[in-house]
Amino acid sequence: xxxxxxxxxxxxxxxxxxxxxxxxxxxxxxxxxxxxxxxxxxxxxxxxxxxxxxxxxxxxxxxxxxxxxxxxxxxxxxxxxxxxxxxxxxxxxxxxxxxxxxxxxxxxxxxxxxxxxxxxxxxxxxxxxxxxxxxxxxxxxxxxxxxxxxxxxxxxxxxxxxxxxxxxxxxxxxxxxxxxxxxxxxxxxxxxxxxxxxxxxxxxxxxxxxxxxxxxxxxxxxxxxxxxxxxxxxxxxxxxxxxxxxxxxxxxxxxxxxxxxxxxxxxxxxxxxxxxxxx
Ligand code: HH2
Numbered sequence: 001x002x003x004x005x006x007x008x009x010x011x012x013x014x015x016x017x018x019x020x021x022x023x024x025x026x027x028x029x030x031x032x033x034x035x036x037x038x039x040x041x042x043x044x045x046x047x048x049x050x051x052x053x054x055x056x057x058x059x060x061x062x063x064x065x066x067x068x069x070x071x072x073x074x075x076x077x078x079x080x081x082x083x084x085x086x087x088x089x090x091x092x093x094x095x096x097x098x099x100x101x102x103x104x105x106x107x108x109x110x111x112x113x114x115x116x117x118x119x120x121x122x123x124x125x126x127x128x129x130x131x132x133x134x135x136x137x138x139x140x141x142x143x144x145x146x147x148x149x150x151x152x153x154x155x156x157x158x159x160x161x162x163x164x165x166x167x168x169x170x171x172x173x174x175x176x177x178x179x180x181x182x183x184x185x186x187x188x189x190x191x192x193x194x195x196x197x198x199x200x201x202x203x204x205x206x207x208x209x210x211x212x213x214x215x216x217x218x219x220x221x222x223x224x225x226x227x228x229x230x231x232x233x234x235x236x237x238x239x240x241x242x243x244x245x246x247x248x249x250x251x252x253x254x255x256x257x258x259x260x261x262x263x264x265x266x267x268x269x270x271x272x273x274x275x276x277x278x279x
Contacts, residue, residue: 001107001130001176004087006208007049010270011250012257014089014110015043015051016214019073024059025215025236025261030077037080044086047267050108052259053077053101054091058112058185060144060217067096078104089132095119102127112136112185115163118170125171132178132210133163137186147186153198156181157205164207178257180210184218192218196249203254211250212259214266215239219246244269252277 006012019036021028030036040051055073056065070092081088082105089108090101095117098109102123108130115121115133124131135156137147149155160179168174181195181202195202196213203209213219219242220233227234234242240262247258247266251273260266 002128004050004107004130006256009274010267011255011274012049013047013263013267013270014210014257014259015040015046015048015263016054016259016261017043017051017077018054018057018091019077020055020057022059022062023054023057024217027057033076033080036077037084040077040081040086040088041084043263044084046264048260048263049257050087050089051081052089052091052110053081053106055097056092058091058140060140060184062140064139064141067094070094070097071100075100075104078106082106089130093117093120095123099123102129108132110134112140112182114159114182115167121167121170121172124167124176128173128176130176130178131167131172132180133160133167134180134210135159135182135185140185143186147188147191149191152187152191152194153201156195157202160202160207161205174207177207178210179205179207180212180259183211183213184216187218189218189221192216193222196246196253199250199253199255208256209250209254210257210259211247211255213246213250214243214259214261216243219243240265248273 017040018026053074055070088106089110090106091110093113110132112134183192219239223234224232
């Protein structure tokens with residue numbers, strides 16, 4: 001991603017800005033574009049290095065929306081954030097949506113489908129933008145039905161390497177690629193924990209690794225079992241401490257970027273962890 005300066009001493013912070021009615025934790029928060037732009041500016045002031053704008057929820061079971069609907073949600077927000085000089089990524093797997101976002105000045109495409117659509121690869125190669133390639137098993141509608149892997153880390157790694165090779169062959173600059181294991185995207189609780197435990201194996205591939213754990217249900221599940229019992233989930237609004245713990249583990253394992261809802265808290269935790277880790 002041209003001109004992206006990695007922050008010293010901590011992972012980059014990607015602030016989550018969902019302009020959807022149904023995202024799992026911030027859905028419906030910004031009924032108009034002005035409010036969403038204000039929220040993005042607040043995240044920037046709190047230390048976000050890039051704002052990830054999404055117009056379609058990808059929570060388990062989510063219904064897809066049309067490209068037109070997605071564009072109508074994200075375009076005014078991206079326009080407003082870019083006008084304020086902020087660096088923006090577009091969270092989409094649809095090339096038509098990515099194209100509009102890039103034309104408006106977005107610097108990165110965050111593709112949860114891991115570049116499944118060849119048109120997306122070509123678009124990114126032509127645009128010379130940053131690309132985050134995320135691993136997902138299946139689609140959001142079905143991904144949590146019964147995810148099965150041989151060895152989850154190896155399978156995710158193989159998929160990401162393959163997608164990155166296709167992107168580079170099409171002309172995407174290797175330096176513009178980030179990879180992401182896709183925590184919660186077609187993974188059981190133990191898959192998510194294992195991916196984080198063995199994140200250093202993904203880091204060893206040499207691409208910057210982005211991790212998105214913020215408020216996700218695996219956190220609610222681990223803490224719910226301890227605090228409530230059985231299969232209970234700790235509610236989304238009580239997952240901040242668990243989120244920070246998981247983000248710090250990812251940082252210790254070598255994550256270079258964190259996708260977060262709570263920017264200020266995540267930045268503070270990352271700065272402190274960075275000071276301890278040194279270098
Ligand atoms: N997680 C979500 C969405 N996009 N992109 C990347 N690269 N990595 C992630 O882990 C990731 C992502 C899901 O979280 P959220 O956007 O908060 O919710 P929703 O999909 O319901 O809008």
